[in-house]
Amino acid sequence: MTDIPLSITEAATQLRDGSLSSADLTAAVLQRADRLDGALGTYLARFDDRAMASAEQADADLARGLDRGPLQGIPLGIKDIIAAADGPTTANSLVLDEAWGAGRDAPVVARLRAAGAVITGKVTTMEFAIGAPDPSKPFPLPRNPWDTRTWPGGSSSGTGSGVAAGLFLGGLGTDTGGSIRLPAAFCGVSGLMPTFGRVPKSGCAPLGYSLDHIGPLARTAEDCAAMLQVLAGYHASDPDCADLPVPDYAATLGSGSLEGLRIGVHRVHEGQEGTDPAVIGAFDAAVAVLEGAGATVVEVVLPYYEEMIAADMITMVSEALAYHLPDMRSRWGDYFEATRSMVVQGAFCSGADFVQAQRVRRVAVGALASLFETVDVVATPTASVGSPAYDDSGRLPLDMGRLFGQIYTPYWDSVGNPALVVPMGFTTAGLPLSLHLGGRPWDEATVLTVGHAYQQTTDWHRQVPALVTEPVAA
Amino acid sequence: MSISTTDGQPGTSEVAVRAALAAAGVTPSEAEIEGLVAGYDRVRSLADLLHAVPAARYESPGLHFDPTPVFADWG
Numbered sequence: 001m002t003d004i005p006l007s008i009t010e011a012a013t014q015l016r017d018g019s020l021s022s023a024d025l026t027a028a029v030l031q032r033a034d035r036l037d038g039a040l041g042t043y044l045a046r047f048d049d050r051a052m053a054s055a056e057q058a059d060a061d062l063a064r065g066l067d068r069g070p071l072q073g074i075p076l077g078i079k080d081i082i083a084a085a086d087g088p089t090t091a092n093s094l095v096l097d098e099a100w101g102a103g104r105d106a107p108v109v110a111r112l113r114a115a116g117a118v119i120t121g122k123v124t125t126m127e128f129a130i131g132a133p134d135p136s137k138p139f140p141l142p143r144n145p146w147d148t149r150t151w152p153g154g155s156s157s158g159t160g161s162g163v164a165a166g167l168f169l170g171g172l173g174t175d176t177g178g179s180i181r182l183p184a185a186f187c188g189v190s191g192l193m194p195t196f197g198r199v200p201k202s203g204c205a206p207l208g209y210s211l212d213h214i215g216p217l218a219r220t221a222e223d224c225a226a227m228l229q230v231l232a233g234y235h236a237s238d239p240d241c242a243d244l245p246v247p248d249y250a251a252t253l254g255s256g257s258l259e260g261l262r263i264g265v266h267r268v269h270e271g272q273e274g275t276d277p278a279v280i281g282a283f284d285a286a287v288a289v290l291e292g293a294g295a296t297v298v299e300v301v302l303p304y305y306e307e308m309i310a311a312d313m314i315t316m317v318s319e320a321l322a323y324h325l326p327d328m329r330s331r332w333g334d335y336f337e338a339t340r341s342m343v344v345q346g347a348f349c350s351g352a353d354f355v356q357a358q359r360v361r362r363v364a365v366g367a368l369a370s371l372f373e374t375v376d377v378v379a380t381p382t383a384s385v386g387s388p389a390y391d392d393s394g395r396l397p398l399d400m401g402r403l404f405g406q407i408y409t410p411y412w413d414s415v416g417n418p419a420l421v422v423p424m425g426f427t428t429a430g431l432p433l434s435l436h437l438g439g440r441p442w443d444e445a446t447v448l449t450v451g452h453a454y455q456q457t458t459d460w461h462r463q464v465p466a467l468v469t470e471p472v473a474a
Numbered sequence: 475m476s477i478s479t480t481d482g483q484p485g486t487s488e489v490a491v492r493a494a495l496a497a498a499g500v501t502p503s504e505a506e507i508e509g510l511v512a513g514y515d516r517v518r519s520l521a522d523l524l525h526a527v528p529a530a531r532y533e534s535p536g537l538h539f540d541p542t543p544v545f546a547d548w549g
Contacts, residue, residue, distance in 0.1 A: 083549060104549025202548035236546035307527055310520035317517070321498075329499045341506060341513065347498040348491070348514045353521040358535030360524045367529075 002028035007219040008169045012070040022073030026055035029075045033167045041140030042158040046121040047086040054118045070226045072116030077162045077171035080122035081205040084109045091205045093127045094334040095327050106203025107235045115230045123158025129207040131339025135394030145465035150387040153186030155179035159217045160187035170218035176211045178409025181421040184217050185434030186387035188423045191217040192224040195441050196416035197242040200235035208316040211413045221451030225249035252445040256456035258293040264300035264375035275384040282425035283381045286435045293453045303367035308414035311357040318354045321346025377450050378438045382421045383407040386431030420447040423460035487511050
């Protein structure tokens with residue numbers, strides 16, 4: 001059986017030195033999915049035949065000297081709120097119109113295809129990127145490869161679990177309050193939320209029009225850089241998409257030195273109830289690694305921290321309810337219970353509340369820019385806990401208010417800055433912990449450089465769940 | 475806040491929730507409404523936090539309406 005490389009970068013090297021073909025790689029990941037997906041609930045739809053055809057085409061193109069870049073021949077998964085021509089998009093819901101996006105590629109998917117990537121299928125998401133799993137609905141429960149009794153995080157659940165288990169080497173997620181970064185954190189892989197507007201989000205069912213970001217999950221920061229290189233850039237179909245040059249992210253990754261870089265450390269997790277005992281030590285050790293690489297570390301406090309959590313919530317539920325209200329009126333029961341109970345809270349916000357949230361976002365953007373005159377990256381843990389467990393009924397005992405207090409992601413959605421997460425250790429129960437690196441607007445290059453440097457010295461990102469190598473119980 | 479006061483009358487939050495849901499035209503169950511009362515209180519506290527930011531008093535929201543017609547589809 002073909003050994004599956006851990007990362008896109010490793011696979012790209014092997015595809016070019018002839019030690020691996022995309023056809024063999026794709027067949028291997030599909031075989032692994034045959035073995036593990038029943039336990040993981042990663043896929044909603046698989047495109048095996050088309051994936052193999054794409055893989056064979058990638059091999060043929062490489063053989064005749066046509067090299068489209070590091071994603072050529074690489075199997076990738078797509079979060080099922082993003083349209084792909086291979087099959088219908090469901091948003092993990094009974095509600096989404098089957099005709100929406102049918103036969104069409106979202107711009108991000110079209111760009112991946114043009115880069116020669118192999119699209120293996122559509123993967124599980126929280127319903128419309130917000131609703132916690134509901135065992136009463138006909139969709140798989142997504143499970144964490146590190147402990148299948150637990151949740152892989154969300155909302156890009158299948159993308160996180162699929163990368164961690166090697167069912168594909170990278171994938172697309174979306175992030176409105178943390179939905180790229182949280183599954184990456186809980187599954188022990190890397191994830192990048194680009195600057196708002198860096199990547200076109202047309203062709204993606206919206207959750208928060210002014211909060212949604214599409215971005216990559218993959219094994220490493222280097223892999224995320226390779227994916228961002230393909231995804232980023234203006235598209236006229238997205239009014240929020242910035243018409244700005246796209247840097248060469250690979251060229252600026254560096255070799256591991258952080259000399260001259262200033263890392264601000266916000267100890268938001270300290271003193272919080274329920275913090276896993278391993279978090280503080282793991283975070284301190286991660287900061288020490290960055291310092292050892294040459295960075296200057298200073299203590300900081302993110303400005304308007306609680307206000308940006310509030311702004312993310314008010315904005316998200318208001319924008320989501322605008323989108324969902326017609327269907328909620330006629331198909332309330334078809335929605336997941338958690339989806340409808342979250343989205344309907346937009347009815348508790350006034351128009352003035354929504355506008356005020358946008359005014360305070362502008363204030364915070366300005367204050368954060370002042371902070372970034374003194375530092376280049378701000379580091380926090382991604383969460384103060386590992387992934388929560390399902391109860392015996394298959395439900396997550398999630399109190400969203402409590403969860404928002406234990407994850408440190410929504411701030412960055414409200415301000416729109418880029419943020420990268422990378423694995424940094426394990427909880428006392430053996431579940432992944434994650435380091436969160438926030439940067440200046442449009443400066444994905446610096447957060448990627450810091451993440452890459454961290455991964456030159458540590459090997460948390462190379463850890464693989466035991467499930468991957470152990471026989472699956474009958 | 476509990477869904478009803480000690481005299482059995484609905485609390486202020488419950489009244490507001492039922493009114494908001496009726497205005498929205500949605501029909502959650504009674505059990506869901508009980509949970510939404512807690513959600514209402516949380517949302518209102520978040521909104522109050524935002525309305526209390528002094529630096530936002532004269533800030534513009536950054537909401538942009540562009541009257542230039544651009545008809546560009548995706549896919």
